[in-house]
Amino acid sequence: MPEDNLNEEIEGEEESKFSRRIFLKFFMGVSAVLTVVPFVPMIQYFFTKETPGSTSQKLVNINDIPPGTTHVFFYPGAEDKHRSFLIHLTEEEVAMAEAQGKAEYITDGFVAYNTICSHLQCPTELPEHESVVCPCHGAVFSKFDGSVVSGPPPRALPIVTLELDQSSGDIFATGMIGNIGIGRET
């Protein structure tokens, strides 16, 4: 065995052989380290960027969504976590939102937000009365702007920004404020 040899050499006090052995071991160690190096960046294999969805997307025509109804759509992709609500608020509701100071994101009576709860990423229930409820841990969001009313979520739901084509009446989603599953700051 190599190990026995080494001990014999040390006991024999052959200085030159001893240092030769150490050098050999050192060189082989360096060689081994150099061999491991190219394997390190291979860890990148496990990490790929998500494919970004479309930026502008037609959701629905204004005639198909009467006031007081909710349209479920997927934006910016088509995965479960992209589920969002487009809500056409009634005039009373808009007035109520303005009274509560939650009308910031309402455009022409419409508001849209992603519906993945910012607490632990469960999909929420459909809006009822003034709130959107998450079934998992009892979070309650405001129907008017997705802000937290009560419960554990740290942040409000991400808003989907809207654009209304006045001539055709088509409603487009144009972007998102905040991150899906994490929420928005304001």
Next chain:
Amino acid sequence: MQKVESLVGRVKDLLRWIDDRFNATVLASVKFDMPPTFSYVFSNLGMATILCFAIACMTGLPLLLYYKPSPWDMAYDSIRFLTENVAFGHLLRGIHYHASNGMVLFSIIHAIYVFFKRLYKGRFDFLWITGVLLGVVTIILAFTGYTLIFNDRAVEAQNIMLGMAETVHPIMKSLLAGTGLNDRALRLYGFHIGIIPAIMLVLIGLHLPRSLRISAPMAIGVVGVLFVATGIFPAELGPKFDPQVTPEFMPPEWYFLWVFALLRTWAPVLWVGIALPGALVVIMMAIPWLDRGRRPKLTDRPEFAVIGVTSIVYWIYLTFRALIGVGPPAQQILPAEVVGVFLLILGASTFVLRLLTPWLKNKPRAKKKPSTGYLQGNLPLVILALVILAQAALLWAFSSAFIQGNTEIAALSMGFVIIGLGVAQHVYAASYPK
């Protein structure tokens, strides 16, 4: 200095502890070795085969994260995504592919070596049987692997496989393809990643000898060679299969070319596609009992030498013949040619071996190499320093190739870096005085 020495001592103690504990497990029967001389290549072939299997497993598992076992578009697109968009995806797939090639190649040479050395007698007849079965399973495993890509070649291979299965019995087709195309994709996938490897592991358990000595430099060399092979022959993607278009015919993988040649004699599929390969497997398994002689030397059992040489030469002939006249349209290989060439090779090898026998009998025995290290003085130090310099240069080549996205050069330089470590280990072991 004192501190460093005590630290080194502690690390050594830890390693010793780990080694001691490992020796309480089944790992005790596996010994990593650095032989002080060139190890005999042929005695490492079994190790190389199993190493290729291990590497195929290690590279195959990460591939599971991207492959989608669905027919046509989805499967093919997932592999294209892996190849083009995932860092090291192309490299990993290439290593996986060449590990499968290595398994087939090394196991064939391993079998040839065992055959000529007559290592299948006595208790080893069982290992020979499991070895033959392992060879068959290896080829099935490799085949299912390349049908998963769903390019033209893969779908053609699937069709031919199903055609052959149906020739045996329609139930065989339903075993392989289930209720249809979706099932076929899922089943081939399930066979490839789960069922066949499991069978393989059982057979490996019945094939490995009781104690294993693995030559570390040789093992590392094999890994390096797989990387180099990936650099030179990267894994291909091929055109996506489109059911509307008749695909351009491509010959099968190299280990199926001999069957392909036989099928092109237009003989009944059941005979040349099923019965003949099956019969060959049975005959191979029976070899330990067909060989009744008592003396182990090849010259004392000339009929086996003739069988061996004829088989190898004929296999090479069929393999290359299959690539001639592929078409389209594919030309028939005349049955008379196939039979005639067989008889010709049989006669020629008998004649040549008879001529060579006196020389083989009197051949002076090769001198045994000294068991001591053959590199003395400062020579190993110089070689090791050069190896390290070469490795550093290759690493630089690797990094620039990787940044430029040149997978081939990256794989090639990575392979040579690994081979460098094998060389370094060998030089280190060969520098021991005894």
